[in-house]
Amino acid sequence: MLHEEVVGRIRDILLDGEIPPGARIPERELCDRLQISRTPLREALKVLAAEGLVQLLPHRGSRAAKLTDKDVRDLFEVCQGLEALAGELACERITDAGIAEVAAAHAAMVQHYREGDLIQYYRGNRAIHEAIVTAAGNPVLAGLYASVTARIRRARYVTPMTPQRWAFAVSEHEAILNALQRRDGAGLAHILRAHLRHKREEVLQAGFAETEASELALRIA
Amino acid sequence: MLHEEVVGRIRDILLDGEIPPGARIPERELCDRLQISRTPLREALKVLAAEGLVQLLPHRGSRAAKLTDKDVRDLFEVCQGLEALAGELACERITDAGIAEVAAAHAAMVQHYREGDLIQYYRGNRAIHEAIVTAAGNPVLAGLYASVTARIRRARYVTPMTPQRWAFAVSEHEAILNALQRRDGAGLAHILRAHLRHKREEVLQAGFAETEASELALRIA
DNA sequence: TTCACCATTTTTGAATTCAAAATTTGGAAT
DNA sequence: ATTCCAAATTTTGAATTCAAAAATGGTGAA
Numbered sequence: 001m002l003h004e005e006v007v008g009r010i011r012d013i014l015l016d017g018e019i020p021p022g023a024r025i026p027e028r029e030l031c032d033r034l035q036i037s038r039t040p041l042r043e044a045l046k047v048l049a050a051e052g053l054v055q056l057l058p059h060r061g062s063r064a065a066k067l068t069d070k071d072v073r074d075l076f077e078v079c080q081g082l083e084a085l086a087g088e089l090a091c092e093r094i095t096d097a098g099i100a101e102v103a104a105a106h107a108a109m110v111q112h113y114r115e116g117d118l119i120q121y122y123r124g125n126r127a128i129h130e131a132i133v134t135a136a137g138n139p140v141l142a143g144l145y146a147s148v149t150a151r152i153r154r155a156r157y158v159t160p161m162t163p164q165r166w167a168f169a170v171s172e173h174e175a176i177l178n179a180l181q182r183r184d185g186a187g188l189a190h191i192l193r194a195h196l197r198h199k200r201e202e203v204l205q206a207g208f209a210e211t212e213a214s215e216l217a218l219r220i221a
Numbered sequence: 222m223l224h225e226e227v228v229g230r231i232r233d234i235l236l237d238g239e240i241p242p243g244a245r246i247p248e249r250e251l252c253d254r255l256q257i258s259r260t261p262l263r264e265a266l267k268v269l270a271a272e273g274l275v276q277l278l279p280h281r282g283s284r285a286a287k288l289t290d291k292d293v294r295d296l297f298e299v300c301q302g303l304e305a306l307a308g309e310l311a312c313e314r315i316t317d318a319g320i321a322e323v324a325a326a327h328a329a330m331v332q333h334y335r336e337g338d339l340i341q342y343y344r345g346n347r348a349i350h351e352a353i354v355t356a357a358g359n360p361v362l363a364g365l366y367a368s369v370t371a372r373i374r375r376a377r378y379v380t381p382m383t384p385q386r387w388a389f390a391v392s393e394h395e396a397i398l399n400a401l402q403r404r405d406g407a408g409l410a411h412i413l414r415a416h417l418r419h420k421r422e423e424v425l426q427a428g429f430a431e432t433e434a435s436e437l438a439l440r441i442a
Numbered sequence: 443t444t445c446a447c448c449a450t451t452t453t454t455g456a457a458t459t460c461a462a463a464a465t466t467t468g469g470a471a472t
Numbered sequence: 473a474t475t476c477c478a479a480a481t482t483t484t485g486a487a488t489t490c491a492a493a494a495a496t497g498g499t500g501a502a
Contacts, residue, residue, distance in 0.1 A: 003267065027484085036456080036457090037456060037457045038484095039456055039458090040456065042485085043263065043264050043267045044267075046268050047268055050228075051271065056224075058223070058485090059462090060463095071361070077310065077359055077362065078303075078359065078361050078365065081305070082302065084302070085298070089298070138295045138298055138299065139295060140273075140296055140298075141298065141299050143273075144299065148361070148365075249453090257486080258486060258487045258488075260485085261486065279454090280454060280455080280494065281493095281495095282454070
């Protein structure tokens, strides 16, 4: 199995919350499961530790990284900055076809909103943000964004999504699409920053659950 | 030797340009030199590959990553965004003592400018930018910034530093310190962006040397 | 002389092995 | 019965080993 493959597999295991934050990473078990020896596994763990997903304790094994409140705040802060930058660049560089794609993704997301399908809505939401980052045409930026959002998602926070909040988030997304269509870089950056700030507020206000992450526990009050 | 230690040592070797970009990384040789076996060395190389400093070619060894023109552009773009964000945050969070420190560093840098000591000037310059990032109080941001600047520095570009440019750069730094002292976040972000944009222009206009990096080849026209 | 093909050597990627550190277990003393 | 200490076991970190892939070199034919 290729090195990159192993890193990806373990990253997915961590992001799926199969190994909850703070939990010990069972080396032997993962070796058996992935049918590899400890050498490539440990290489992967070092890489993931550099990414911030794994915490290495000398002579005491490795654990899935645990996010503090401060970590989440910091990550959101950086994410905001990266998305704002991506928005500005995207406005300069996105093609008309690219805008059409984002518009389509937006429409699909709104449809999920209308149907009240929160899971699909979140998926569509993420797709739009990623499309904007991709449209920025900067692989370095895209890489950092991926790493930061991965760590954030790892937090598996639980925000009580009220109808008001949801409607507001959708309206923000309307504004995002609008700014992109007008290629208003500064405006898009501004909206994205506000959008992320609101999301962060929700998360920090609600606290976030670092427990068994298999249950998504998304509820609408 | 500790894992982190090995990663640091090799990172330094790469940043010092001891192994020039594009050159093969001699595994055996480094093992002898660092007095370690291939296992920890290869672990370090994977980590550095994830950081973008090393390029792994399957079944064909690893090379010091080579930066294209586009890479440099992308890195500068991201660096701009990160510094702008750091500036805004620093204005909110920096203490008076912190401002005093930056002011002192600035004064030292100006002194080096007056003496015409370009090397020391660059060192002071870097110290100021790093101090601002530190003052932002966001370790995630600081980490990304470190990684991006490391990769940029690796390019070892050669810019013909004219007296005009140098004077202008110093004036920009005056403005940076000023905005920080006024805690004008938006203003500081704006200046930092412009400052980095100018630097990038210089670099891309001049092209950059990917050769034997031991010679610094900084010259004043 | 040059090109192509095959054997040899080297290098890479990964499994195994080994020593040191940490954890657990069992027993003895209070 | 509980606590403390020491022996045994497990786990970790790193060296060594091993198989496969790539590079090298040498020979023979055109």
